[in-house]
Amino acid sequence: MMMLRLIPLAVLVVLLAVNPAKADRPNVIVIMSDDQGGGDYGFMGNEIIRTPQLDAMHARSGFLSNFYVSPVCAPTRACLMTGRYNYRTRCIDTYIGRAMMDTEEVTIAELLRDAGYRTGIYGKWHMGDNYPLRAMDQGFEDSLVHRGGGIGQPSDPIGAEGKYTDPTLVKNGVEVQMEGYCTDLYFDAAMEFIDSSVQDGENFFTYIATNAPHGPFHDVPPELYEEYRDVDFSPILVGNLPEKRRKQEFDKLARIAAMITNIDDNVGRLFKKLEQLGIDENTIVMYLNDNGPNTGRYVGNMRGRKSHVDDGGIRSPLLFHWPAKVAADQTSAELCAHIDVLPTILDACDVDVPAGHQLDGRSFLPLLTEPNPQWPTRQVVFQTHRGDVPQPFHHFALHEDHWKLVHPSGFGKERFDGPPQLQLYDLSQDPRQQEDLSQQYPEVKQRLTKAYEAWFADVSSTRPDNYAPPRIVIGTEHEPDTVLTRQDWRHVQGRPWAADSNGFWLLNNPQVTDYTIEVIFRSADHPAGKAVIKAGEKSWTIPIAANQQRGHMANIELGEGDVKLSVDVDFEGKIQGPHQVVLSRD
Known part of the structure; x- marks a missing residue:
């Protein structure tokens, strides 16, 4: 009986040593x-x-x-x-x-x-x-x-x-x-x-x-x-x-x-x-x-x-x-x-x-x-806008306690022209941001501007080639079939998601691999045409049947390393990209 009681206790001791205070x-x-x-x-x-x-x-x-x-x-x-x-x-x-x-x-x-x-x-x-x-x-x-x-x-x-x-x-x-x-x-x-x-x-x-x-x-x-x-x-x-x-x-x-x-x-x-x-x-x-x-x-x-x-x-x-x-x-x-x-x-x-x-x-x-927590004054920055590379001072806000330094230059624009028109607000008195105080408090504006410049330089230097996109890795056991969409392509033509737009995908292929590639369209409502598939120095041309959403396929071989993949579809002289592409490892 003693042994039956001691064994679970010993197991419990071992478990607690491996994962202390897990229940807490x-x-x-x-x-x-x-x-x-x-x-x-x-x-x-x-x-x-x-x-x-x-x-x-x-x-x-x-x-x-x-x-x-x-x-x-x-x-x-x-x-x-x-x-x-x-x-x-x-x-x-x-x-x-x-x-x-x-x-x-x-x-x-x-x-x-x-x-x-x-x-x-x-x-x-x-x-x-x-x-x-x-x-x-x-x-x-x-x-x-x-x-x-x-x-x-x-x-x-x-x-x-x-x-x-x-x-x-x-x-x-x-x-x-x-x-x-x-x-x-x-x-x-x-x-x-x-x-x-x-x-x-x-x-x-x-x-x-x-x-x-x-x-x-x-x-x-x-x-x-x-x-x-x-x-x-x-x-x-x-x-x-x-x-x-x-x-x-x-x-x-x-x-x-x-x-x-x-x-x-x-x-x-x-x-x-x-x-x-x-x-x-x-x-x-x-x-x-x-x-x-x-x-x-x-x-x-x-x-x-x-x-x-x-x-x-x-x-x-x-x-x-x-x-x-x-x-x-x-x-x-x-x-x-x-x-x-x-x-x-x-x-x-x-x-x-x-x-x-x-x-x-x-x-x-x-x-x-805690009843009296220590919370030192801090500066927090928020910046986002369209574009491959952020532009300094474009569409940002820097907050420090009640101060807000902001340049609302527009999220949808990739760049702004001219010197930034910085605005300064005291949110404790003016949460609706009605009164720009940049003229009344030039020293605050200057101090926060320098802080923003230091922040932008810091976050932009996290890595070499800081704003280059990551690459999609294809042909692995983790994802044998890779669905490539307009979400993750690099855009080059037309409005990003419009029917006539085009782009390319940045991929990495761990080893020389044979793939089946399928070109897919948004709908079956399209004329006959052709698609030119390019990967590095290689290219393949496949016919596109009219009124067919998917099933346009080719067998291709991709070399080892980084690959830039594009698919240019020619419909009666008008070039556009596909809706999606599927790469399947053979």
Whole structure:
């Protein structure tokens, strides 16, 4: 009898030595919505869009009221995943090969996985669709994601374009036809992952990144849409619109509101699951949005929207629910940002940053757990705009306490001309940024300008060839069939995703390999033509049959090393690129 009792105790001692205090470590869930906007919450003063579950979460959570993100989605995701400015990561824009994160970057998923956590992602990754750039290659052991920057983009699987309901998603690298609404599916999969982890006695990190309420807006939860379609959205609509346009905008807002309330419903389901599993006290649940709202709508006492570097474009509430350590009434107005999420999670989970690894963020956990935390004055910079290489002073904001130095030169332009027209605001007195103080406080403007210049030089010199995109690696066992889309090509002709546009892909082929290449079009509505495939000094020409979407194939051999692959399609003298290309290792 003594031996039967001693054996389990000995095993327990060994297990604790291997994984000390495992039972005391918190689980972690990060939820980030897409284009929700900092004012789309009841607890932020929005009286039109229903968010009762998030309002309840706010009432029982720690709250950061001065939290910032990037003006668009992929840069925010790179900052959140790495704790570093996205300009260090090669992820500088949202499409055409500029939203691919360098594989040398160390993600929160990799750090937690290596510390013994199970890791899962559900929804939007948006930092590379092919090996070795996928979430499943960057530390996530379980993944259910869509490709590209959103459903309804050129990276959609063929035949599943724009389907929020019954979408085709990618499950651990394999396309899978799903049944249900996309947001519900992400939460379902996340809860299955959580349940399995708990049953196996494992800690988990779960990242739920919805593509809602990002457009397109044609496919939304029908019952919630019916609830909102006759609502008067005047109180949250920004700008005076003519009646016809006003009705159209009301309908769009009804669809966006339906998607937001659907996310809210799922947050409620998630908390019920945590309670049922008995892990709600020691599970961290964070909620934030990735940038400002995708229409001109309510953003509280700020101005701006998605893609703007005004506060309405880069502010998000940050809810931090951890009953075991964070009091429900604990709030902070200190300056925090997306780069702080990774160090905060590591701090909470007692996981060390690897020696020599540089982070730009700092843990905000003391702001929510200590009575008089030390929070030295800091400067945080937000900059994003179109283009292959960032331009100094283009579309940026630098924040230091209540000061904001900003040059809102326009996200959509690759460059601006002339000297930058810098603006300076005191956000403590002027959150709407109405009074430019650059003339009244020239010394502050000069000091912050120098700080910005130092920041830009620093982040731009992280690597040699700092802004060159990563390469897609083909022909490996990790991804025998590589689907190349307009999301990750380097654009050279026409508007990036227009029918007549063209581009090329930067690849790496580990060894001389024979491939079958398939050229795919957006639809079967096209004339006969030909396609010239080029890879380095080699080229192949294949006929394109009229009125045929796919099945245009050739056998090609690619040499070892870096490859620039292009496909020029000639339709009656007009040259354009394909919709997608599939490379299959023979």
